Amino acid sequence: MLCFSQKQSIAMASLLFSFFFFLLAFSAYAGSIGINYGRVANDLPPPSKVVELLKSIGITRVKLYDTNADVLTALANSGISAVVALPNELLSSAAADQSFTDQWVQSNISPHLPATQFEAIAVGNEVFVDPNNTTRFLVPAMKNVHASLTKLNLDGKIKISSPIALSALQSSYPPSSGSFKTDLTEPVIKPMLDFLRQTGSYLMVNAYPFFAYEANTDTVSLDYALFKPNAGVVDSGNGLRYASLLEAQLDAVYAAMSALKYDDVQVVVSETGWPSKGDSNEVGASADNAATYNGNLVQRVLTGGGTPLRQKDPLSVYLFALFNENQKSGPTSERNYGLFYPNEQKVYDISLTLTNESTTVTNVSKSQTPAASPSSRGGGQTWCVANGGSAAEKLQAALDYACGEGGADCGPIQPGATCYNPNSLEAHASYAFNSYYQKKSRGAGTCYFGGTAFVVTQPPKFGNCEYPTGY
Template structure:
């Protein structure tokens, strides 16, 4: 059995040594934002056809108790809306601006004065990310990137934002979803989703004999080991992006709401438990989930538009179960989510789902019978919404219990009306039902001993600087 386990581990590590991760973002820490214990934040993308206003975005963040966000730019409206809140924000320099900033001190100084100094201390800017996956989108940008970071640091010093040069962190994008998809069957789905594994199914590093129960930890540790090989052992890491898509095309069968809910729920609990990784147990790995909203304007496969936790109108894409995460995502608002029929859903499909919910699903459908409080409006959609919600709460709002073959959706808007009270409203005609609702391109990976990857890591570590300021 031990031999089989090691063979499995070697095959697994061939996929997991996805590392060294081709560093996705380079930057500075301001005000020591990543060092204050474990947290989970959200990335805020803006490729939406109906992008909410900055005030609406911040309102959602405040309602859901999301206190750490990362922007992909330094949008003035967002930075003003975030002023005088408890939300800490990392801003970014888009790739198309990095080249200009690498040309002169004056360009960098102007950028810092306009996008950082002008908002402090009202807006809690805690970090600056220079580019996003810039070395994959602009392969020749390495030399300019070095200059841009040097000039930016000089500009921060000149603006009296340099503070002390210690305790900065390395940011990276980690996507177990892509590791699984590109693993050719070598990476079990449960291993990618943080699901429990029996000991014989755990991956074992043949060099250290450390056991790994999930892809995420293996990827983080691969970065730690790569840094150790270069004699850097005291640098923290922050995961700038991770997540799981809730929908994909035919070639992405594992991009589902159930898998997205499972991955992100387990991720949040894993981070807040401060379990650390096998190499560094108990060391927090602060993480930003990709992402706040589904971005319907994103190019690429269908999954690219479906990484968000929320729709543009603020309703959750799926339910998360994140007990033990404190107030994050306004946890434990159990009775404030509802399962209703999707607007525009096919009537025949709704009727079939309604029949199932009131029959084999054993939902309480008494209130939608003739003469009862929820009979009107007498439409398939209205009756389906009541039945779907009854089933959803009857199952404890379990993951996957509000799908009904795609004709149902979760909402935080109470659908009760007149004397018709839905389960979860606190006055239900049907008292049933715990869970929590809320609601690239990604990373290019290289083998750990790849010379280019090591060069990039050395490049970054040579520039790793903190610009701390107590505000």
């Protein structure tokens, strides 16, 4: 039996408390991962097999593009909640007559209750770019569907929203300049945001860093698009540093909403993904990049925290998509967003649950090993610094962990020591994170700290403090 002195017991209790606080802070800001289950294909497994697949990979939230009865029946009593859709072609009817939406709800939602869990109804999809010009029907249709749910006392259980594309923005760079297109703002954006606020719902946004990278390879870093270690991009308008393109895209939406005084409406990423194959002109479409993007995105979401502008709002994301869909039109990439082939084999191997490494993505043909850090790839000296956009509670918990159980050398950031000034949480955390990172030989995953840190290739600048490069 081991015996501890009172001093040792107090130290151990303090260490355990710091680690517990780190876990508590993580859980308080953890996000959620769902997946889009599209069915524009003639070779997909039956819905019952799809539900088994979803359960086997730990997915508990699925988004559909219709209200297919076979799919909703298969989801019954599965523990998987569904977002269903009223398609664009029904918007004019739904907007014109509430009796239509009454019948739609009674035919497509009510028969599956309570066995099937409905999270939300997506009224239309990317309506603003619908070639059939259905924009004017959107908000009236949303209101009528909500009224139909209210008649059945379902309005408090099922939310109403509508996915928008980033093309609804007039400006998106830098994120702080985000604004909606002027021809959409008064007719539809403001009425829709009013509706979402009044009903306690959220705005659905389809965001694809792949498209932004493909169109701007000369100015957009692939590492930045893929959530890989990079120096980040500083917003010249608000001074915030962005470590990923997706977060910058979301904050452009938040900034646009803020400009209209809708800071209280949340955003859910209703679609995002990366194609595993594309045409010759679709730069960046590959299985390796798709695995990296989706794998790193999952870890980013599940480790918690929001965007630099909305730090305490956990990210809620639906990956696109579950399967490759062979009947989709358009470029090759459109048929190759799936995590799985129709035979249920993986297109590439990623974890959909939280791992201990920041990057655990592989191509299906490779062994499952973490991606190398910049230093191990021969990219020269690197340092680990704190993400100043992280929530203060989470950053403090990570700092406590680094200085405690992590074994970082935190003596220089104590009061009166050489690196105490500047006396800021970001500066102190950066010193502690870098100490840990260097002691761990700059290995993959050692500069992460629950998403509060990232790797840089230039020495950090905090006062006159010198940051070590090795131990």
